[in-house]
Amino acid sequence: MGEFELIRNFFAAAPCAQGGEGVALGIGDDCALLAAAPGEQLAISTDTLVAGVHFADPCDPFLLGQRSLAVAVSDLAAMGAAPVAFTLALTLPTVEADWLQAYANGLSAMAQSCGVRLIGGDTTRGPLTLTMTVFGRVPAGQALTRSGARPGDLLCVGGELGNGAGALPLVLGQRSADPEITEPLLAHYWSPQPQLALGQALRGKASAAMDISDGLLADCGHIAAASAVGLLIESEKLPMSRALLSFLGENGARSAALSGGDDYVLVFTLPEAELAPLLAAGWPVHVLGRVVAGQGVVLLDAEGRDITPSTRGYQHFRETP
């Protein structure tokens, strides 16, 4: 048995490959099998992380395991899908048992937290690259897409913005700070919590949704384009963490919240009548602005002046994508 076949057996025995509703056949055959329920659709998303491009190499394999799965599962949250399963295509330059064990532990921790089961994949030799494909269930016709925003809807986010970008200088070792700053920011970076429950709660309520991976302005641009509407964002309303404000100051924090990536909180549009019941039920909904007729994204200051920055894109870890 080759070492890569041993790795397959190792993952088949890992906690993340056990249990899971809706999985009819897991690791070990030519295909995995997922049960299909009448009236449901299967939501599918694929994300690749390349060493040296999307994460520093070397880095802590446990944290990488957590983060690599969370980033992918966040796309299920964005569709309002209930998480089911994932596959892992793992390309490794060398086989190191300690690395694999720590990576699998991080993966298992996040899989348990998200309610997904590892059902298959591939293990190959080559430059360190991770491709996750995630699967979720959603009632037919109820998935949250990017294309349903209508003028008059509110523009909302599901949590604090900018923490991912704020953490980056800490992750890269370019800056240091006190633990009350570094701990929440690094926790957000390495162990983002996909907003799965919020996404499912927004089914039949939100008119459009996605998760913020490229930064608020850039991702709002995707909703605006897919829905053929304009979006107005009030810069005074951005929810930001105390740690981010302490670390970067108000201007720096605002910039991270607007253009930083890796937030993995949901941005969505909501008919106004849906807001009060969601708030009353305790869901984290922060109103940032409004959908208007037109196109593109406009950022407004407290006096209603257009202060949209000219560059909206966010450069991931080193380079886009």
Place this chain on the structure above:
Amino acid sequence: MGEFELIRNFFAAAPCAQGGEGVALGIGDDCALLAAAPGEQLAISTDTLVAGVHFADPCDPFLLGQRSLAVAVSDLAAMGAAPVAFTLALTLPTVEADWLQAYANGLSAMAQSCGVRLIGGDTTRGPLTLTMTVFGRVPAGQALTRSGARPGDLLCVGGELGNGAGALPLVLGQRSADPEITEPLLAHYWSPQPQLALGQALRGKASAAMDISDGLLADCGHIAAASAVGLLIESEKLPMSRALLSFLGENGARSAALSGGDDYVLVFTLPEAELAPLLAAGWPVHVLGRVVAGQGVVLLDAEGRDITPSTRGYQHFRETP
């Protein structure tokens, strides 16, 4: 818009991303959506190909497009699943329009031939790596697994063996030969035809099945282990192409047929009563041997002597996985 976002738009417009039954939402949102039909299961398989490990770099991008998809879809054939869709995670060192166009053309040709639609994926910068995840539908409980072989069943394959391994010295430029040899072997290597129709015809008939990617002996070993049975193979019964026999001679061809990889024909076990109707219906079924009580794989010569080779594994393009 960054160049990698342009690539996403490029693939969204490619022929392989159009049409397709059962696809409720294709490329462009956080997730794709597949329709779920009552009483069906979704079969899922992931395959990674790394440049320099699983294929020579550089190589013809059109041929790579064909081959990379065929290799993955072959796992759907092995489960008896009807093909539906696939995702592509493409990691590229540089963006070259000609390369991408040729790759997408090859992908589209194979996608059309197999009846699968590209529904999503990811495009990233890094060392050239392709990860395909393929999706198919199968009636619940009718998937062909590796674990159902029973003593007394026939051991069968769906076509000629050894062509993939026979082609390898041609692919690598290590040998040359006349066109009547090189053309069929190279065609098999670069454009293997997943046995999708045969796989579906074997539902409810074959007791176990898989596709041959690691070589007949190694893959029979997987069926024997998963089914907890022994398999007897009669070496005189191996179906081999005229091109392979001409190129490698009888001994070389037999060795390629037994231990060569990349055949992508189905190997399956069949209760004896199922054989005649399948043959009468014109399905390509070649009986190689029999399932027995016991364990492992035994190769027999014409006189029934055990001639099992000591090394069964096949070294893929350069090194195993």
